[in-house]
Amino acid sequence: MSDRTFYVTTPIYYVNARPHIGHAYTTIVADVLARRHRLLGEKTYFLTGTDEHGQKIERSAAAAGVHPQAFADQVSGSFQDLWRRMGITHDAFIRTTSSRHKLAVQHLFATLYERGFIELRTYTGQYCVSDEAFVEVAPGEPCPECGRITETLSEENFFFKLSAFQRPLIDLIESGQLSVTPETRRNEVLSFLKGGLKDLSISRSSFTWGIPVPEPAASAASQKHVIYVWMDALANYITALGYGSSDDTLFRTFWPADLHLVGKEIIRFHCIYWPAFLLALNPRLQHNSSETPPVLPAEEHSAWARTWLPQAVTAHGWLLFEESKMSKSRGNIVRTETILDAFGPLCPQPEGAADAAAAPPQRDLFAADILRYFLLREIPFGQDGGFSFDALITRYNADLANGYGNLVSRTLNMVAQYFGGSIPEPSLDSPAGDDPARSERRAMAAAIRDDFHTLQERLHPLFDRYAFSDYLLEVMRLISRVDNLLSTAAPWKLAKSSQPEDQRDLATILFVSVQGIRLATALLYPVLPFATARAWAQLGLGSLEEAAASGELKLLQWADLKPGASLGPLGAIFPRADKGLAQKMTDMETPVAPASTPAEPVPAPVAASAAPEQPAAQPTAQPTTPSSISIDDFAKIELRVAQIAVAERIPKADKLLRLEVDLGTERRQILSGIAEWYTPEDLLGRRIIVITNLAPRKMRGLESHGMLLAASQDGGKPHLATVPDEAPIGSRLK
Numbered sequence: 001m002s003d004r005t006f007y008v009t010t011p012i013y014y015v016n017a018r019p020h021i022g023h024a025y026t027t028i029v030a031d032v033l034a035r036r037h038r039l040l041g042e043k044t045y046f047l048t049g050t051d052e053h054g055q056k057i058e059r060s061a062a063a064a065g066v067h068p069q070a071f072a073d074q075v076s077g078s079f080q081d082l083w084r085r086m087g088i089t090h091d092a093f094i095r096t097t098s099s100r101h102k103l104a105v106q107h108l109f110a111t112l113y114e115r116g117f118i119e120l121r122t123y124t125g126q127y128c129v130s131d132e133a134f135v136e137v138a139p140g141e142p143c144p145e146c147g148r149i150t151e152t153l154s155e156e157n158f159f160f161k162l163s164a165f166q167r168p169l170i171d172l173i174e175s176g177q178l179s180v181t182p183e184t185r186r187n188e189v190l191s192f193l194k195g196g197l198k199d200l201s202i203s204r205s206s207f208t209w210g211i212p213v214p215e216p217a218a219s220a221a222s223q224k225h226v227i228y229v230w231m232d233a234l235a236n237y238i239t240a241l242g243y244g245s246s247d248d249t250l251f252r253t254f255w256p257a258d259l260h261l262v263g264k265e266i267i268r269f270h271c272i273y274w275p276a277f278l279l280a281l282n283p284r285l286q287h288n289s290s291e292t293p294p295v296l297p298a299e300e301h302s303a304w305a306r307t308w309l310p311q312a313v314t315a316h317g318w319l320l321f322e323e324s325k326m327s328k329s330r331g332n333i334v335r336t337e338t339i340l341d342a343f344g345p346l347c348p349q350p351e352g353a354a355d356a357a358a359a360p361p362q363r364d365l366f367a368a369d370i371l372r373y374f375l376l377r378e379i380p381f382g383q384d385g386g387f388s389f390d391a392l393i394t395r396y397n398a399d400l401a402n403g404y405g406n407l408v409s410r411t412l413n414m415v416a417q418y419f420g421g422s423i424p425e426p427s428l429d430s431p432a433g434d435d436p437a438r439s440e441r442r443a444m445a446a447a448i449r450d451d452f453h454t455l456q457e458r459l460h461p462l463f464d465r466y467a468f469s470d471y472l473l474e475v476m477r478l479i480s481r482v483d484n485l486l487s488t489a490a491p492w493k494l495a496k497s498s499q500p501e502d503q504r505d506l507a508t509i510l511f512v513s514v515q516g517i518r519l520a521t522a523l524l525y526p527v528l529p530f531a532t533a534r535a536w537a538q539l540g541l542g543s544l545e546e547a548a549a550s551g552e553l554k555l556l557q558w559a560d561l562k563p564g565a566s567l568g569p570l571g572a573i574f575p576r577a578d579k580g581l582a583q584k585m586t587d588m589e590t591p592v593a594p595a596s597t598p599a600e601p602v603p604a605p606v607a608a609s610a611a612p613e614q615p616a617a618q619p620t621a622q623p624t625t626p627s628s629i630s631i632d633d634f635a636k637i638e639l640r641v642a643q644i645a646v647a648e649r650i651p652k653a654d655k656l657l658r659l660e661v662d663l664g665t666e667r668r669q670i671l672s673g674i675a676e677w678y679t680p681e682d683l684l685g686r687r688i689i690v691i692t693n694l695a696p697r698k699m700r701g702l703e704s705h706g707m708l709l710a711a712s713q714d715g716g717k718p719h720l721a722t723v724p725d726e727a728p729i730g731s732r733l734k
């Protein structure tokens, strides 16, 4: 093992809703990098976890009617279960509600307070609960980041003197000491920094679900404060290593992080707030509030940054579903479990297994490989990328079933058939004579050999630049080259020839193909750990995990494949997937109303919810409408006052608007067929009446959960039913 260490982190995910493939994407990329650095012999630490404090979680828990801790336990558990099913190799999973983390965050806060970088002030501003951040907008205006309505908060707050770090941060990023990639994100951060930094409010007193501000700061305040959730969350990267605890061995080994991997929307938190907190820990800096911010020479910051700041932050783009960002608040998510459950049954039964179906963990790992490959191959890292079930199946069939999997089966079956399963002896350099077909196949085989090392040298830097898609494209090219060699040389024809030269070529072609597969398998290992391990064992090479750990995969040597060695037991790697699987996955994602739920009313013009895309099946005989209903019937309908927090058009849907309504304890997405009569601007901030207990349904890939009340006459403009401003949001109409 080399002396080099590699510490990679993912964001810690909020526990306000269950994971979706956006979260899986970041975690997969981190896992791929961790596996690669382990095979390079570097001592690697891979951290992920969950972000469990803040108002958003408190409100979600209240909406679910449970204590925030119970809520966090449950959702954090679903993240951990999913990573286990997928074979993610994180070394630690941090939860911000763990007592070790809480104590360490208090230690961080207390240190910054002591240094004079935190002080108490009163602040009034607009707060975006969804982003958990104060934003620079006028009261009543939406958040510039996410478009949701902001709330006016006036609070006594602890402030962090962020403004003192504008210059050092610009210097560190411009010099590349803190690497921010891709370039667009670096420019975004630099222009934000150059626009000037305001001090940052880092405590809240209007709710309690957070880490209490510690003494002595706590006694200085007139109210109880909890630490701002982003300070709490960002600190996870060091608290997980034991910072602020009695055992900081991991911290001394792995900090500073080599890479914080994040989605593009949280780049500023990672490239401005986080490094500023860390710079402020420098004991050479003391800040007395009566003075201007302390100025240290750039070299001092730079020296501190070498041991205290992460080396790199890289941001990937968003997974889009039906053209908009996949997110839990929009409800247009795809759950990773759907993909595991749909592809898992395709997992070939291992040789000698008793059951007809492979064991569930194997199926999950098999299916996880397919998602890993798709996300890394399909989306150029750093850019947004659309996800669809059709594209997933097409890519799987083209590259994995017909490409890699087919090549492995085809080649190894021929080695089994013509050479009794032992690797044949090649004679690559024997003269080809003047037979053009022989010359051609020998030249193709020799070219694969000659490129064996250079290909690896060319590919490894692509990986290090996160150019996963290009990297995988190159591996697929290698697979095509070997496929072409087989098609051109037609070993099945050579096998029938009695000429010694043809027999020699047969051995050579199959030897070279096995080498090509061995190389492709090693190169694909970080992305397809499960499938490549099966292929490696079929090649007779034993355990791929052991080969990775021993450093053998770092740079494969041609000479390490020995003629005469025996193949392992053979079997399919990636069977073809039927296109019908796409529909199956779509159905799995569509919530089915429980049998006890009353049939959803067919939207009459009076109700301003959108008509379903597929008209609801109409009963042939119309039930007679009862002339009166009982009070109990009416009580089943839950009508509540809501405020429209977000309103926007839906691409390619002329009649629909996507709304997010605030119900006081939760925020709901509702799709409403009123776009012909209302613009999004007409609607923002309006207090309306919503039927809240309708079963959710999906339209255009988005979930609609509830219906607005409106009055209209046959096909005319629906007039939204409203309530006076004094009617509290969330109150029930009875």
Ligand code: ME8
Binding pocket: 010, 011, 012, 013, 014, 015, 022, 023, 025, 026, 051, 233, 234, 235, 236, 261, 262, 263, 264, 265, 266, 317, 318, 319, 320, 325, 326, 327
């Ligand atoms: O922001 N496409 O948590 P979060 C790609 N707790 N990646 C996506 C995605 C999408 N559609 N949706 C989510 C938080 N992600 C904070 C982080 S870190 C100290 C605190 C991924 O649950 C992506 O990595 O909102 C994104 O940055 C992260 O999940 C946001 O997760």
